[in-house]
Amino acid sequence: MAVAWLVTTGAVVATPATPVWSLLPQPAKATPAVSGATKITDGALIAVRGADRQQVQAIAEQFVQRVADTQGLHLRMASTSDAHPAITFDVNASAEVTGDTGYRLTINDDGILVTARTPRGAFYGSVTLWQLLTPAGWTHGAPVEVAHGVIDDYPRFAWRALLLDSGRHYQSVADIKKLIDWMSLNKLNVLLWHVTEDQGWRLEIPKYPELTKIGACRKAVGLDSELTGSADLPYCGFYTQAEARDIVRYAAERYVDVVPEIDLPGHSQAAIAAYPWLGVTGKRPEVWTDWGVSPWLLKPNEKTLQFVDDVLDDVMRLFPSRYISIGGDEADKQQWNASPEVRAQMHTLGLKNMDELQGWFMNQVAAHLIEHGRTPVGWDDELVAGATLPASQVVMSWHGDHNEQVALAAIKQGHDVVMTPQESLYFDHYQSDLPDDWPGPPPAATLRQAYDTVVIPNGASAAEAQHIIGVQAGLWAEQMPTFAHDQHAIFPRVAALSELGWSPAGTRDWHDFLQRLPAELARYRALGIHYADNAFAPTFQVAAASHGALRVELSNQAEFGTIRYTTDGSEPTAQSTAYAQPLTLPGNTTLRAATFAEDGFELAAPRSQVLDETTLLSRDSSELATCSKQPASRLEGSTPTQGSRPVYSVDIGNACWLWPQASLGGVKQVVITAERIAWRFGDEAKDAVVRRKISAAGELEIHADSCTGPLLASLPLDGVAQAKGQVRLDAKVGTPAGAGVHTLCVFATGDPRDGQWALGRVMFSK
Ligand code: ACM
Numbered sequence: 001m002a003v004a005w006l007v008t009t010g011a012v013v014a015t016p017a018t019p020v021w022s023l024l025p026q027p028a029k030a031t032p033a034v035s036g037a038t039k040i041t042d043g044a045l046i047a048v049r050g051a052d053r054q055q056v057q058a059i060a061e062q063f064v065q066r067v068a069d070t071q072g073l074h075l076r077m078a079s080t081s082d083a084h085p086a087i088t089f090d091v092n093a094s095a096e097v098t099g100d101t102g103y104r105l106t107i108n109d110d111g112i113l114v115t116a117r118t119p120r121g122a123f124y125g126s127v128t129l130w131q132l133l134t135p136a137g138w139t140h141g142a143p144v145e146v147a148h149g150v151i152d153d154y155p156r157f158a159w160r161a162l163l164l165d166s167g168r169h170y171q172s173v174a175d176i177k178k179l180i181d182w183m184s185l186n187k188l189n190v191l192l193w194h195v196t197e198d199q200g201w202r203l204e205i206p207k208y209p210e211l212t213k214i215g216a217c218r219k220a221v222g223l224d225s226e227l228t229g230s231a232d233l234p235y236c237g238f239y240t241q242a243e244a245r246d247i248v249r250y251a252a253e254r255y256v257d258v259v260p261e262i263d264l265p266g267h268s269q270a271a272i273a274a275y276p277w278l279g280v281t282g283k284r285p286e287v288w289t290d291w292g293v294s295p296w297l298l299k300p301n302e303k304t305l306q307f308v309d310d311v312l313d314d315v316m317r318l319f320p321s322r323y324i325s326i327g328g329d330e331a332d333k334q335q336w337n338a339s340p341e342v343r344a345q346m347h348t349l350g351l352k353n354m355d356e357l358q359g360w361f362m363n364q365v366a367a368h369l370i371e372h373g374r375t376p377v378g379w380d381d382e383l384v385a386g387a388t389l390p391a392s393q394v395v396m397s398w399h400g401d402h403n404e405q406v407a408l409a410a411i412k413q414g415h416d417v418v419m420t421p422q423e424s425l426y427f428d429h430y431q432s433d434l435p436d437d438w439p440g441p442p443p444a445a446t447l448r449q450a451y452d453t454v455v456i457p458n459g460a461s462a463a464e465a466q467h468i469i470g471v472q473a474g475l476w477a478e479q480m481p482t483f484a485h486d487q488h489a490i491f492p493r494v495a496a497l498s499e500l501g502w503s504p505a506g507t508r509d510w511h512d513f514l515q516r517l518p519a520e521l522a523r524y525r526a527l528g529i530h531y532a533d534n535a536f537a538p539t540f541q542v543a544a545a546s547h548g549a550l551r552v553e554l555s556n557q558a559e560f561g562t563i564r565y566t567t568d569g570s571e572p573t574a575q576s577t578a579y580a581q582p583l584t585l586p587g588n589t590t591l592r593a594a595t596f597a598e599d600g601f602e603l604a605a606p607r608s609q610v611l612d613e614t615t616l617l618s619r620d621s622s623e624l625a626t627c628s629k630q631p632a633s634r635l636e637g638s639t640p641t642q643g644s645r646p647v648y649s650v651d652i653g654n655a656c657w658l659w660p661q662a663s664l665g666g667v668k669q670v671v672i673t674a675e676r677i678a679w680r681f682g683d684e685a686k687d688a689v690v691r692r693k694i695s696a697a698g699e700l701e702i703h704a705d706s707c708t709g710p711l712l713a714s715l716p717l718d719g720v721a722q723a724k725g726q727v728r729l730d731a732k733v734g735t736p737a738g739a740g741v742h743t744l745c746v747f748a749t750g751d752p753r754d755g756q757w758a759l760g761r762v763m764f765s766k
Contacts, residue, residue, distance in 0.1 A: 020147045022136045022519035023128060024495055025187055025502035026512070027153035028098070036148035038107050040086055040133060042141070045078040047085035050092040055119035058253070060089050063126040070526035071134050072141030087112045087129070091122050102154030105129060107146050120255050127185055128153065134526065136519040137599045157455075159418050159470025160501030161190035161259075162494070164486075165428075165477035167197020167267075168291070169227075170237040175483040177250050179490075182529060184254035186498035191251060192325060192377075192396075192472060194261045195239065198269035198288035198296065199478075202238045203260070205314050208275065208307070212238040215270035218287040222678035226639055227481055244318045259377065260319045262311060263327030265304075265361055269296035278304055280335040280342060291478040292682025293330045300342065300361040309368045322375055323394060326365050329379035331358055332683075359387035366390030377418075380406050389415065396472060398422050404457035411460065411467040420472040424449040425497065427489045428476040430634045432534040432557050435620040436607070438488050439479040439647050442631035446557060447535040450496035451510055471500045479636065484530055491531035495520055514560045518597035536604035538563045538579075538593035542615055544663070545584050550611045554579045554593055561603045565593040574600035587612050617667060617764040619659055621649040624759070627656035627707060627745065635758055637675040638725045646673075646726055648758035652681050653688040655748035655757045656707065662744045664733075666766045670713050671730045672700055672746075673760030676721065679753045691749040697721035698750030700729065700757070707745035710734070717748070717757075726760060733764065 020032040046064060048056050057077075064075045078085045088111065095115045097104050103116040103125035112132075114125035132146045162183055164171070171179070180191060195203040201215030217236035218224070225231040239247070248258050269288045272279035279285070280299045288294050298304050315324060333354040336342045346357045359382055366376040370392060377394040384399050384406055395415045397407040399422070407417045419425075423445060430440035431447065450473075456465045473494065480486050499513060524531045534557065541553040554563045564576035567585060572594040585591065589611045595604040609615070626632050632649035639645050649657075679685075693699065697717040703709045713731040720727040748757035 020149070021132060021151070022516045023131050023151075024513075024516050024520045025499040026507045026516070027128065027151045028102075028156075028504050028507075029152040030149070031151070032147055032149035033108070036109065037145040038086070038109070038111055038148065039143050039145050040073065040075075040112070041143040042074050044073070044075050044086035045082050045084075046075050046087045046089070047078040047082065049088060049090040052091050052119045056089050056091050056122050059119060059123050059126050062253075063130060066130055067133055070130075070523065071138060071144070073133065073144070085111065087114070089114045089122050089126070091116050091119060093117055095121075097121060098152065098154040102152070103128070105132075105151040105153070107132075107148050107150075109148075112146065123184075123255050124153065124187055127187060130185070131519075131523070134519065134523050136522075136597075137601065138519075138522070155187065155502045156504055157468070157470035157501050159190055159472065160188045160498070161192050161418065161420075161470060161472035162188055162490070162497070163192040163194055163261075163420070163472055163474040163476075165194045165197070165475060165480075166202050166239070167194055167200045167263075167270075168477040169481050170200065170202050170239075171483055171486065173239070173243050173247060175486070176247055178483075179486070180247070180251045180254055180256050182491075182527065183494075184256055185523075185527075186494050187502045188494070188498060189256055190323075190470070190472070191256055191258045192261055193247075193258050194263065196262050196267065196271065198267050198294040200235075200237070200287060201270040201274065203244060203315075204238055204240045205311050206241070207310050207314070210274035211271060213274070215274040215287060218270075219289050221289040221680055223481055223636060223638065224289075241314075241318060248319060257321045257323070258319055259321045259323045259325055260315050261325035261327055261377075262308075262315060263325075263329070264308060264365060265298040265300060265358060266329065266331030267294070267327060268298045269294045271298070272296050275307070278307060280339045288682075290680045290682035292684060293332050294682065295332050295334050297331055297333070297335050299339075300336070300345065300357055305361075305364050308365050312365070312368055316369075316372055316374060323377045324369055324374050325377040325396075326362060326369070327378055328358070328362050328389070329381045329398075331381070333358075355382055355385040355387035358382055359389065362393075363388075363390045366393055380410060383410055383413070389413070394418060394469065396420050398426075398474070404454060404459070407457045407468070408460060408464065411457075411464045416467050416469045418470050418472050419453070419455050419468060420474055421453060422474070424453040425471065425473040426476065427473045427493055428479060431493070431532055432537070433622055434534050434537055434539065435622045436537075437534050437622070437634060437647065438485065438532070439634045439636040440489070441479070442633050444631070445493070447493055447496060448510065448558065450493045451499070451513060453496070453500055455500055456505075471497060473497045487530045488532045491524055491529050492517060492521065492535070493532075514558060518599065518601040518603060521603065522601060533604040536561055536595040538565075538595055538604065538607050540591065540593075540607075540609040542609065542611065544616060548587050548613075549584050550587065550615060552583045552585060552591060552609065552611070554583075556595055556604065561595040561597055563593050563595050565591055567591055572606050574602070585611055614763060614765060616663065617766075618761060620761050621657060621759040624649065624657040624659050624746075624762075626651035626654065627658055627747065628654055635677050635756070637677070637758065637760075640725055646675065646760055648675065648677075648760060650677075650756065650758045652756065653684045653752050655752050655759075656689070657746045657759055659744040659746070659762065661741050663741050664744075664764055665740055667733050667764040669730060669765045670702065670715075670733050671728060671763045671765070672715060673726050673728050674700065674748075675726045675758050675760065676723070676755040677758050679756055681756070685753050688752050690751045691747060693749035698748060698757075700746065700748050700759075702733075702762075703745045704742045706743065707747060709745070712744070717750075721755070
């Protein structure tokens with residue numbers, strides 16, 4: 001790769017024109033040489049030396065396969081008689097590297113040498129080397145020049161994790177393996193595998209067959225009926241013990257530990273559906289079809305503890321990981337409080353409240369794990385509630401705004417902590433306000449927010465900071481019905497996670513991270529990953545200009561790359577006009593824009609904006625505020641017979657939107673698209689806003705100035721209440737209270753718990 005020389009008076013400073021190496025995560029120490037490069041061509045030889053020969057040979061072979069599959073170069077394993085391999089892997093216990101996970105990459109005239117003390121270190125070296133062979137702008141199958149220098153690398157944290165929720169929606173074994181593969185290429189090493197939920201028990205436990213016979217199936221409500229093919233076919237799935245073992249083995253080959261999570265005593269409705277005696281009421285609930293926090297809790301008695309021990313015995317047989325998660329989050333105590341038996345137990349144990357009872361229960365469970373040499377892991381909830389967690393438990397700190405304080409409190413109580421703040425590292429959250437963003441709960445968790453996650457709590461002493469053992473992102477799966485959803489949610493935010501977990505704090509630099517992303521996105525493409533481009537996607541701010549023209553400002557969320565556009569309907573390319581300042585365009589223009597990196601790599605696919613007399617008279621729900629001013633959820637609609645599946649911005653339980661400062665002088669007609677989404681929002685029901693309806697099925701109403709202001713239009717829902725998919729309604733607009741600028745309020749009447757109306761687009765016309 002070219003290194004440009006900047007000659008200044010009296011000194012010579014090497015300044016790379018582009019980053020010499022485009023690596024992600026950024027290594028602990030990267031020292032490029034002032035000049036020189038080693039060329040790796042098709043057929044280049046790879047040798048393996050030193051200890052652990054078999055394992056290192058397997059790593060080298062995996063590397064060869066990865067380079068062939070993605071880069072297109074075919075490297076060859078050297079035979080013992082080959083004198084000058086281009087690449088050598090050398091593992092020996094006294095290698096000069098940092099720690100057992102560290103490695104050193106030396107690139108010089110002798111070729112490329114990967115040294116490590118362990119196969120694990122060699123594996124991470126092989127990942128970095130693969131990145132060196134896929135630099136910015138690489139050409140498939142073409143030789144690569146790797147700049148000379150030395151990379152000394154090791155991880156910042158021991159726990160670099162992704163949580164995969166297989167409870168709400170499960171993923172195929174093949175897809176989980178792909179995910180593990182991609183995790184390892186981000187130098188992540190823990191898959192926190194969430195296999196039990198209210199909505200499904202997904203792990204075979206032979207002693208309790210009903211767990212998967214009953215607990216792994218739920219009624220196909222809403223979009224689940226699209227997955228099963230019919231609302232009459234239940235949504236079912238679980239992992240056999242053989243499949244779990246296969247996943248563990250596959251992960252181990254990529255230096256990923258699978259840490260299973262059996263969530264207790266809440267998130268257990270599916271277990272109670274299988275064995276009602278596990279619950280408090282004795283009744284058999286359905287496997288939950290809602291989202292949120294279910295009130296069904298395990299009964300904290302000896303019989304349940306025996307069940308949990310039995311399950312954990314199997315779990316320990318399947319999962320060799322030192323760590324096992326027992327959950328402990330979101331245990332709503334209403335059933336415990338209502339049960340005389342549970343209250344009596346609390347008093348007998350001399351406990352003050354139900355949080356302490358949960359603490360007692362979790363301590364019993366943890367003791368069983370500890371007896372067997374395992375370390376329990378769990379959520380921070382009881383700590384937040386003021387109860388004590390099992391002493392040796394690793395705490396996953398997810399709690400919102402006060403995450404740093406909760407983490408510090410856990411450390412002060414002697415726990416090791418994994419940081420997984422929901423605001424920035426819950427990857428189920430949507431990523432932008434783009435109309436075409438995918439579904440997810442609010443608020444947005446942007447790429448930048450993920451990157452800026454505070455990993456060491458403010459106020460932690462150096463000694464306390466030692467107890468932060470890592471970071472974790474959560475892929476909660478209520479709204480992740482397919483593997484495409486998973487990929488869109490994980491990539492590229494996982495690049496930020498990777499860097500949080502691996503790179504030294506001192507290397508943190510958002511702009512430098514962005515510079516290294518184009519090469520990484522190109523690797524995603526080569527790996528076949530369907531990543532999100534919304535951090536770079538052009539957004540259009542349109543305003544009126546004089547004589548019917550429109551003024552358009554273009555920008556993107558990451559403020560990175562060059563936005564290029566066309567106005568003739570053609571696809572923007574790296575040669576199209578670069579956007580530099582607001583455009584004034586005549587009506588009847590279609591503006592198309594895409595974002596490109598410096599080397600021409602397309603960072604974001606083209607987005608279009610039609611500019612005509614309707615542009616300023618229409619809004620997508622993603623461009624409206626919610627009446628509560630709370631950030632909206634993004635809910636997915638059903639598959640239309642044509643076109644892409646719609647996503648709606650909705651304040652769940654309050655079907656009400658605001659369009660501030662709408663300029664609607666002279667409008668006569670309005671068209672609204674909307675969809676009625678099956679209610680499955682659990683505990684959100686208590687906050688549902690019910691509006692007085694006039695017709696039997698209710699109506700959509702548009703009011704001027706405020707939600708109680710003059711009625712502009714009413715669109716009855718009678719004909720469409722049972723329609724499947726998106727509906728289109730139209731109405732005449734009454735005269736607003738004076739023409740000109742008004743805030744508009746659009747709402748659905750009726751009870752959202754009977755079906756949540758979601759707004760697609762509001763379109764006025766003159
Ligand atoms: C959680 O998000 N309930 C851990």
